[in-house]
Amino acid sequence: MGPNPSQISKAVILLSGGLDSATAAAIAKGMGFELYALSFSYGQRHSKELEAAQAVGEFFGVKDHQVVDFDLRKWGGSALTADMDVPLDRDESEMASSIPTTYVPARNTIFLSFALGYAEVVGADTIVIGVNQLDYSGYPDCREEYLLAFERMANLATKGAVEGGRRTRIYAPLLHMTKAEIITKGTALGVDYGLTWSCYQGLDQPCGRCDSCLLRAEGFRRAGLTDPLEPVDSEQ
């Protein structure tokens, strides 16, 4: 006997193609959510992450996968969307000291806003986002305080909330996890991290030097695991 369709909870999952959102998808899937994936082609220099997002979506058997297309290079303002260098080789104290140039103005607000619309159309009551505020680049729109404020606003914004009393929850299962804990958790849930892509630079291989590569490498090291994307060092 299959599940009662009316009891299946639907969730929109923001899939960037990175390690965090893949882990968040695994957690949501494990909780029994039917997943509706949402990704963005916004002019990011690392558009390779979109192929990864597609592969991750297929891996988790998402019910639908939408890619919304718009171009934030119009106004730039970030090393990811304008002709600016991605900062390299920063250590943990540098990462903790200020918000880097890879910050994209209002990015998560834009992403969550589209997710809110998509969720209302498919009837999902949960939006899953893989942000975490421990091992991260200090982006303001990855913090719990911000997510709670977004959720509050969302529940005043939609027809479902106002007429139907249907609340939308912003669920960020990784919020208080370290990168090592995220990787350990995802590995236990069977996530194939070989499908994911973290590097900010638009190269064929991960650069190993941007914040995103460095946080990933340190996470695998502390978890005592090997990154399937790590190049095999032939000299060892």
Place this chain on the structure above:
Amino acid sequence: MGPNPSQISKAVILLSGGLDSATAAAIAKGMGFELYALSFSYGQRHSKELEAAQAVGEFFGVKDHQVVDFDLRKWGGSALTADMDVPLDRDESEMASSIPTTYVPARNTIFLSFALGYAEVVGADTIVIGVNQLDYSGYPDCREEYLLAFERMANLATKGAVEGGRRTRIYAPLLHMTKAEIITKGTALGVDYGLTWSCYQGLDQPCGRCDSCLLRAEGFRRAGLTDPLEPVDSEQ
């Protein structure tokens, strides 16, 4: 002697091409703001409003005008973005009784999110939006409560807010005005309403029967003014 550039306040103005946003632009311009216009091509059936938005932007001599392009027809969910009929000939009590099918899920949240990013890049501390919650179609994301929640969220979302203590204000000068008051105010400020476009249907002339046309006509009537877009009735 010109104004001190450091003292010029910049505002991002959401320009739909409609009567309300044109009036909001006139008010903001009158307050001395340097205007940065933002419009959206989102797959709306009444894309004619975009030409109007362009004309309105030029009329007010905006410093810059960005049009962000994305396609909400992907998931539809609205008479403006899917193959659904626009409701016609509704009276005021019908408009007041429920949110109509022209509601676009999360539309103002998406628009304001892009405005937030654009504002951060150009250094604007104000986002002007021409919503009003008196003579309107009952959209939840036109209410003061919603706008205040968006503003609160916005001030936790950006680098400028978190690192620089720069607050962003959501300014909705028409919020508590009737349509007639809006038209009276705009006329006094010299707005050329012949440049604007309100009709929801994608026709060459305003249909005169959708909520947007009906609210506009009633507003002009109560203001005792003639809509420059109104077809001349040859029988009179």
